[in-house]
Amino acid sequence: MAADVEFLRELSLAPGPSGFEEPVQEIVRRRLERTAVPQTDVLGNVAAEVNAEGHPHVVVEAHVDQIGLQVTCVDERGFVYFDKIGSVDPLLLPGRKMSIHSAAGPVTAVVGKRPTHMIPDDERGRAQAIHEQWLDIGADDREAALARVAIGDSITFAPDFVELSSGIVTGRAMDDRCGVYVAVRALEDYAAAPGAARLTAVSSVQEETRYMGALASARAMAPECVIVVDGDFTTDQPEVEPRRAGGLIELGGGPVLGRGGSSNPRLFALAVEVAAAAGVAVQVKAYPGDTETDAEVLQAAGAGVACLCVGLPMRYMHSPHEVAAVDDLEACVRLVVALVQRLGEVFAPGYFVPRP
Numbered sequence: 001m002a003a004d005v006e007f008l009r010e011l012s013l014a015p016g017p018s019g020f021e022e023p024v025q026e027i028v029r030r031r032l033e034r035t036a037v038p039q040t041d042v043l044g045n046v047a048a049e050v051n052a053e054g055h056p057h058v059v060v061e062a063h064v065d066q067i068g069l070q071v072t073c074v075d076e077r078g079f080v081y082f083d084k085i086g087s088v089d090p091l092l093l094p095g096r097k098m099s100i101h102s103a104a105g106p107v108t109a110v111v112g113k114r115p116t117h118m119i120p121d122d123e124r125g126r127a128q129a130i131h132e133q134w135l136d137i138g139a140d141d142r143e144a145a146l147a148r149v150a151i152g153d154s155i156t157f158a159p160d161f162v163e164l165s166s167g168i169v170t171g172r173a174m175d176d177r178c179g180v181y182v183a184v185r186a187l188e189d190y191a192a193a194p195g196a197a198r199l200t201a202v203s204s205v206q207e208e209t210r211y212m213g214a215l216a217s218a219r220a221m222a223p224e225c226v227i228v229v230d231g232d233f234t235t236d237q238p239e240v241e242p243r244r245a246g247g248l249i250e251l252g253g254g255p256v257l258g259r260g261g262s263s264n265p266r267l268f269a270l271a272v273e274v275a276a277a278a279g280v281a282v283q284v285k286a287y288p289g290d291t292e293t294d295a296e297v298l299q300a301a302g303a304g305v306a307c308l309c310v311g312l313p314m315r316y317m318h319s320p321h322e323v324a325a326v327d328d329l330e331a332c333v334r335l336v337v338a339l340v341q342r343l344g345e346v347f348a349p350g351y352f353v354p355r356p
Helices: 005-013 022-032 142-146 174-192 212-221 265-278 326-346
Strands: 046-050 057-063 068-074 080-085 097-102 105-111 134-136 154-157 161-165 168-171 198-204 225-233 256-260 283-287 306-315 322-325
Touching (some): 005 168, 005 174, 022 046, 022 174, 022 198, 057 326, 168 174, 174 322, 198 212, 225 326, 322 326
Antiparallel strands (some): 068 080, 068 154, 097 105, 161 168, 256 306
């Protein structure tokens, strides 16, 4: 299948910070309905499966939530204060255009900033702490502001999606709408020619804050293995040292197979074998510790679940304009489908138990 950049665009432009994922999950549900019957749990996870009687049960999972902010206070002059949802760098905010997601729809806001001329020399070049920054929505006073926004409303970077060059795209929430794209597209491709395995695609919530969506999903489904697809940091950009970041990871170099405690060694080895057979170029990244992905809780669900961490190379993660290569996403779709097909052929009880 050809790449579906419009689907990725739609995913990127929809708001969905952790705990506020409903708008983007509605897009996921509509897309999944083309292939299967999507289900939504009380946390907001969306899942759909094909070949329900197949074995083993393989889950391809990606988190749909993005980093953001939340309204915490409005002062008497109508300025709006906020706290962060997930890992938001305070340096990225001053002067930035934002969207407050109110009950009546998005409200455009600007993060306030003192002019450089008014900042003492010893304070220049430093961002204020999150709780000291504010949003300006053009309100005259507190009453006028609260007529448009409410305490607890979520906030995101203003929507933007651009193709920088052929196949190189940038937008907000590429982490991890790119992963959701892969999970949905893999389900579609597998449904067209299913093997012996059962495949479930999960668009999970709250990864950026608590991993809560993934944990609930794994407990409910109890799969034999989970392929976790998430954004991964490239090291092919200025001021990033590959030797200090798990190795050389390049945009356009193909999906990244994580090697370490959060990836089952037998599943990792099979993925390498399948990638070679399918002609899919992959990169390998060392993970001696925490991957900071849903795999951290997924592999500990029940009596233990075999996980494979698959990264999508991205530049400038957790910024308003994350950059990804569409070819990496499509290569990842092919890898996931081929791996699920192969698992249907080789799986037997105890298959994922590590052996020397």
